[in-house]
Amino acid sequence: MTQEKNATSKAEQIIESPEKTELILDAAVKVFADKGYYGARVSDIAQEAGIAYGLVYHYFKNKEDLLISIFKSRWGQFDQAVRTIMEEKDDPRLMISSIISFLFHSYKNNPKVIEVMILDVAKSTRFFNGENIKQFTDLFSLMSDIVLRGQEQGIFKKDLDAKLAAYCLYGSVERIMLRWLLEDKKIITDQEARSATEMVTTIILSGLEQNG
Amino acid sequence: MTQEKNATSKAEQIIESPEKTELILDAAVKVFADKGYYGARVSDIAQEAGIAYGLVYHYFKNKEDLLISIFKSRWGQFDQAVRTIMEEKDDPRLMISSIISFLFHSYKNNPKVIEVMILDVAKSTRFFNGENIKQFTDLFSLMSDIVLRGQEQGIFKKDLDAKLAAYCLYGSVERIMLRWLLEDKKIITDQEARSATEMVTTIILSGLEQNG
Amino acid sequence: MTQEKNATSKAEQIIESPEKTELILDAAVKVFADKGYYGARVSDIAQEAGIAYGLVYHYFKNKEDLLISIFKSRWGQFDQAVRTIMEEKDDPRLMISSIISFLFHSYKNNPKVIEVMILDVAKSTRFFNGENIKQFTDLFSLMSDIVLRGQEQGIFKKDLDAKLAAYCLYGSVERIMLRWLLEDKKIITDQEARSATEMVTTIILSGLEQNG
Amino acid sequence: MTQEKNATSKAEQIIESPEKTELILDAAVKVFADKGYYGARVSDIAQEAGIAYGLVYHYFKNKEDLLISIFKSRWGQFDQAVRTIMEEKDDPRLMISSIISFLFHSYKNNPKVIEVMILDVAKSTRFFNGENIKQFTDLFSLMSDIVLRGQEQGIFKKDLDAKLAAYCLYGSVERIMLRWLLEDKKIITDQEARSATEMVTTIILSGLEQNG
DNA sequence: TATGAATGAGTGTTCATTCAT
DNA sequence: AATGAATGAACACTCATTCAT
Numbered sequence: 001m002t003q004e005k006n007a008t009s010k011a012e013q014i015i016e017s018p019e020k021t022e023l024i025l026d027a028a029v030k031v032f033a034d035k036g037y038y039g040a041r042v043s044d045i046a047q048e049a050g051i052a053y054g055l056v057y058h059y060f061k062n063k064e065d066l067l068i069s070i071f072k073s074r075w076g077q078f079d080q081a082v083r084t085i086m087e088e089k090d091d092p093r094l095m096i097s098s099i100i101s102f103l104f105h106s107y108k109n110n111p112k113v114i115e116v117m118i119l120d121v122a123k124s125t126r127f128f129n130g131e132n133i134k135q136f137t138d139l140f141s142l143m144s145d146i147v148l149r150g151q152e153q154g155i156f157k158k159d160l161d162a163k164l165a166a167y168c169l170y171g172s173v174e175r176i177m178l179r180w181l182l183e184d185k186k187i188i189t190d191q192e193a194r195s196a197t198e199m200v201t202t203i204i205l206s207g208l209e210q211n212g
Numbered sequence: 213m214t215q216e217k218n219a220t221s222k223a224e225q226i227i228e229s230p231e232k233t234e235l236i237l238d239a240a241v242k243v244f245a246d247k248g249y250y251g252a253r254v255s256d257i258a259q260e261a262g263i264a265y266g267l268v269y270h271y272f273k274n275k276e277d278l279l280i281s282i283f284k285s286r287w288g289q290f291d292q293a294v295r296t297i298m299e300e301k302d303d304p305r306l307m308i309s310s311i312i313s314f315l316f317h318s319y320k321n322n323p324k325v326i327e328v329m330i331l332d333v334a335k336s337t338r339f340f341n342g343e344n345i346k347q348f349t350d351l352f353s354l355m356s357d358i359v360l361r362g363q364e365q366g367i368f369k370k371d372l373d374a375k376l377a378a379y380c381l382y383g384s385v386e387r388i389m390l391r392w393l394l395e396d397k398k399i400i401t402d403q404e405a406r407s408a409t410e411m412v413t414t415i416i417l418s419g420l421e422q423n424g
Numbered sequence: 425m426t427q428e429k430n431a432t433s434k435a436e437q438i439i440e441s442p443e444k445t446e447l448i449l450d451a452a453v454k455v456f457a458d459k460g461y462y463g464a465r466v467s468d469i470a471q472e473a474g475i476a477y478g479l480v481y482h483y484f485k486n487k488e489d490l491l492i493s494i495f496k497s498r499w500g501q502f503d504q505a506v507r508t509i510m511e512e513k514d515d516p517r518l519m520i521s522s523i524i525s526f527l528f529h530s531y532k533n534n535p536k537v538i539e540v541m542i543l544d545v546a547k548s549t550r551f552f553n554g555e556n557i558k559q560f561t562d563l564f565s566l567m568s569d570i571v572l573r574g575q576e577q578g579i580f581k582k583d584l585d586a587k588l589a590a591y592c593l594y595g596s597v598e599r600i601m602l603r604w605l606l607e608d609k610k611i612i613t614d615q616e617a618r619s620a621t622e623m624v625t626t627i628i629l630s631g632l633e634q635n636g
Numbered sequence: 637m638t639q640e641k642n643a644t645s646k647a648e649q650i651i652e653s654p655e656k657t658e659l660i661l662d663a664a665v666k667v668f669a670d671k672g673y674y675g676a677r678v679s680d681i682a683q684e685a686g687i688a689y690g691l692v693y694h695y696f697k698n699k700e701d702l703l704i705s706i707f708k709s710r711w712g713q714f715d716q717a718v719r720t721i722m723e724e725k726d727d728p729r730l731m732i733s734s735i736i737s738f739l740f741h742s743y744k745n746n747p748k749v750i751e752v753m754i755l756d757v758a759k760s761t762r763f764f765n766g767e768n769i770k771q772f773t774d775l776f777s778l779m780s781d782i783v784l785r786g787q788e789q790g791i792f793k794k795d796l797d798a799k800l801a802a803y804c805l806y807g808s809v810e811r812i813m814l815r816w817l818l819e820d821k822k823i824i825t826d827q828e829a830r831s832a833t834e835m836v837t838t839i840i841l842s843g844l845e846q847n848g
Numbered sequence: 849t850a851t852g853a854a855t856g857a858g859t860g861t862t863c864a865t866t867c868a869t
Numbered sequence: 870a871a872t873g874a875a876t877g878a879a880c881a882c883t884c885a886t887t888c889a890t
Contacts, residue, residue, distance in 0.1 A: 460759065546814070547759050548672075591815055592808035596803070599807025603803055631838065
């Protein structure tokens with residue numbers, strides 16, 4: 001019986017839940033982006049998702065859980081992208097330009113997600129418990145590994161702190177996207193994304209490279 | 213005795229009355245840094261300042277006004293520093309390294325102010341009005357002027373977007389400071405400040421410079 | 425037992441759920457009457473109604489909405505009574521005495537409602553927006569129609585302003601009821617209601633009638 | 637020395653105080669009329685009077701004292717007018733028409749005072765203390781004395797309750813003035829005041845008179 | 849799963865009043 | 870008398886969360 005129950009609820013989870021979960025999460029992204037985390041009401045999100053607000057609590061523990069879930073999901077995608085890039089590319093320089101490209105194209109595809117990530121998630125140190133902060137810093141370790149690899153290969157300057165370099169890379173991209181957000185430039189063309197990618201890549205790579 | 217009393221009360225006056233605004237603002241910085249803007253209660257700030265609840269509202273319109281005032285004051289100081297640097301230095305490279313140095317030493321001297329600026333003010337920039345946005349973007353214009361000047365002098369690469377470069381510069385510094393904040397590394401040594409300055413300067417300047 | 429429980433809860437349902445609005449409104453009448461609109465706290469009303477604080481705000485927009493709702497409901501009842509009287513009676517004199525009678529008996533049945541209507545609603549011009557004032561003045565138009573009809577039938581003096589006459593009628597009744605309220609004479613007998621009716625009717629009708 | 641001080645302050649009281657008291661009271665009437673008692677801030681009144689708000693508390697105990705003072709002063713004027721009318725006129729009918737005339741012309745001359753009396757004072761009569769209640773009801777006794785006198789002289793119907801009759805008289809006038817206030821008709825012509833007087837006088841006197 | 853009525857802690861803000869000068 | 874900084878009690882309203890159905 002317990003099995004049956006589990007089976008049922010599992011089946012339901014598989015069939016129904018994921019969709020509803022995503023539905024709510026997408027609504028949350030939209031509302032958080034528009035009103036900010038604190039300005040957003042759970043009922044706003046439910047309304048945006050077209051469901052009763054009590055239902056949000058079937059899928060998420062509480063309001064904060066929504067934000068954490070957005071972070072995990074989207075940061076996870078970023079993490080996955082970086083790992084794939086590191087596997088598929090050989091040259092650390094190419095890896096870095098690919099990461100920058102990925103970020104700017106993420107903005108192009110869904111600026112609201114970026115807005116929430118930059119303004120509501122990243123600036124909310126007070127949410128970050130151990131687990132989340134690990135997921136966060138792990139990715140920076142990964143990116144600094146790229147720098148390290150470049151240093152080992154004699155491509156990058158050896159006396160740079162790889163970690164700090166990774167933060168410069170990410171911070172540059174982040175600030176540029178934040179600029180767009182504050183200027184209410186939510187829609188960018190593919191050309192703009194590529195142009196920004198090229199520019200930041202130039203600056204960062206020239207900065208990292210063994211003076212050539 | 214009367215004299216002494218007068219002297220005392222005069223001293224108190226000097227400390228208290230004229231700077232009551234500063235007293236409250238400093239308390240607000242401390243409380244915002246510790247609890248975040250939304251977690252901070254106005255009563256916390258009053259208590260921290262050692263004054264009565266309602267007095268905050270004699271000096272500030274409301275809670276948000278406190279945050280805006282902190283922004284105006286501190287961003288104004290940054291603005292002033294950049295202007296002074298631009299007047300006193302000749303070489304655009306020196307200007308940039310001075311700005312980076314100023315920022316890291318600001319963190320060293322008063323990390324709480326930086327915390328509020330990076331975490332709380334940044335979040336609310338979304339809802340800034342025109343005047344505040346202007347104060348914000350004006351400074352980036354100023355910094356991009358430095359890049360432009362370097363381009364004119366043939367020091368910096370000509371094909372870089374000066375504005376974006378300014379954002380890379382600021383974003384790099386900000387991200388590194390945010391990293392410290394997230395790692396709860398509130399106290400840094402002068403050595404660390406100088407080291408970070410040197411590193412970011414190296415990356416950014418190498419990135420900007422005409423490959424030499 | 426289960427049946428009994430169900431029966432009970434059903435009974436409760438009938439009493440509670442559909443009429444929650446009325447429950448709150450009745451509580452508001454009681455508290456407004458005792459403490460005045462400004463002296464009444466929303467929490468007093470919730471407590472009087474035996475419900476949670478915030479529930480008031482599920483049923484009413486805000487405190488003022490409670491007062492407006494009381495006005496609409498009770499003034500609507502008065503309006504309905506006047507219309508019924510005008511349909512059922514032929515003689516304008518009878519209509520007037522019936523209206524006076526209705527008002528005094530309303531006081532007898534629920535002096536608190538009258539108290540709120542006279543002191544908190546009617547004296548709150550500052551609440552009255554267009555819609556409410558219309559509902560208010562419409563009824564006076566209706567009453568002046570009675571006077572007009574009497575004038576057409578040659579029963580009432582032709583040179584009286586019908587509108588002013590309606591205000592005299594209502595004002596006389598209102599002041600007498602207000603006197604009772606200020607003298608803390610909340611409970612009146614049916615005899616007293618009839619006596620007051622007769623007296624005011626005499627004065628007003630003699631005043632209106634073509635001198636006989 | 638104490639004497640001198642007293643003398644001084646007495647002298648000041650005599651010379652200065654009364655003017656300032658009136659100044660504040662007039663300002664209070666204006667502000668209460670415009671914003672209502674509860675909507676008026678003591679600082680509004682002080683500003684209207686052109687003084688510092690702390691000074692209000694030198695002349696009045698508190699905000700309520702302002703309202704009570706307005707009541708005492710204006711109701712006292714009404715009381716005085718009634719007494720003068722009763723002394724100077726012989727015919728109770730003339731007394732009544734004179735009272736009605738006085739009230740309507742009071743509105744014409746200073747509608748704001750009437751507004752405060754009808755709207756704000758009336759609401760607070762609920763919470764009046766014995767002394768104020770007495771001042772209030774005494775005047776109605778006085779007016780009912782007029783009716784009694786008319787009944788003794790065989791001019792008015794003998795079976796009418798004189799007190800109730802006085803309330804009808806006052807209530808009629810008050811309601812008409814309230815109507816003007818609700819319709820924002822603050823300015824009336826002398827002609828309108830006389831016309832209203834005549835009309836109410838007609839209704840009330842015909843109602844009171846032994847059918848002739 | 850789905851609903852939305854019910855709960856009540858939490859807090860920004862107002863403003864009458866006091867009082868040192 | 871005059872000022873206005875300082876005080877702090879008071880309260881309407883919000884909204885995340887729970888839970889009966």
